[in-house]
Amino acid sequence: MKFEKIHHVAIIASDYEASKAFYTEVLELPIIRENYRADRDSYKLDLKLGESEIELFSFPNPPERQSGPESVGLRHLCFYVEDVEATVAELNRKGVETEPIRLDDYTNKKFTFFKDPDGLPLELHE
Numbered sequence: 001m002k003f004e005k006i007h008h009v010a011i012i013a014s015d016y017e018a019s020k021a022f023y024t025e026v027l028e029l030p031i032i033r034e035n036y037r038a039d040r041d042s043y044k045l046d047l048k049l050g051e052s053e054i055e056l057f058s059f060p061n062p063p064e065r066q067s068g069p070e071s072v073g074l075r076h077l078c079f080y081v082e083d084v085e086a087t088v089a090e091l092n093r094k095g096v097e098t099e100p101i102r103l104d105d106y107t108n109k110k111f112t113f114f115k116d117p118d119g120l121p122l123e124l125h126e
Helices: 016-026 084-093
Strands: 008-013 031-037 042-049 052-058 077-080 110-115 121-125
Touching (some): 008 016, 016 052, 084 121
Parallel strands (some): 008 052
Antiparallel strands (some): 031 042, 110 121
C-alpha cells in the first residue's frame, strides 16, 4: 500500500454563499466545477489547490462544529505558502484576521492561523 498525496478535503459550510466567496475571492482558489444536487438540496463546489482539491458543500441544517481546535477528529487544514508574512498582509488587506506569526519549534519555519466564515481553523506554513 502506498499513499501518494491527499486528493481532497471536504468542508461543509453553514452559509454556502459566504464560504464560496471566502474560498474563491479571498483565498483566490480556482473553481473546478460547481454542482447542485437536487436530491440532497446541496451544492458541491470543487476548488483547485495545487494538485489537491477542496470540496465545499452546503447541506440543510448541518450540525455545529465542535468549538475548539483540540476536539477529536480533524484539527485544521494547513496551506503551504512560500512567504507567510506576505500572505498574512494580503489576508489582512482583505479583512481576514490572523493570529500573530510564530516560529515552528521543530522546523524553524514561520506559521500562523486564521479562520474561515464558519470558524474552521486554517493554517499558513512556510
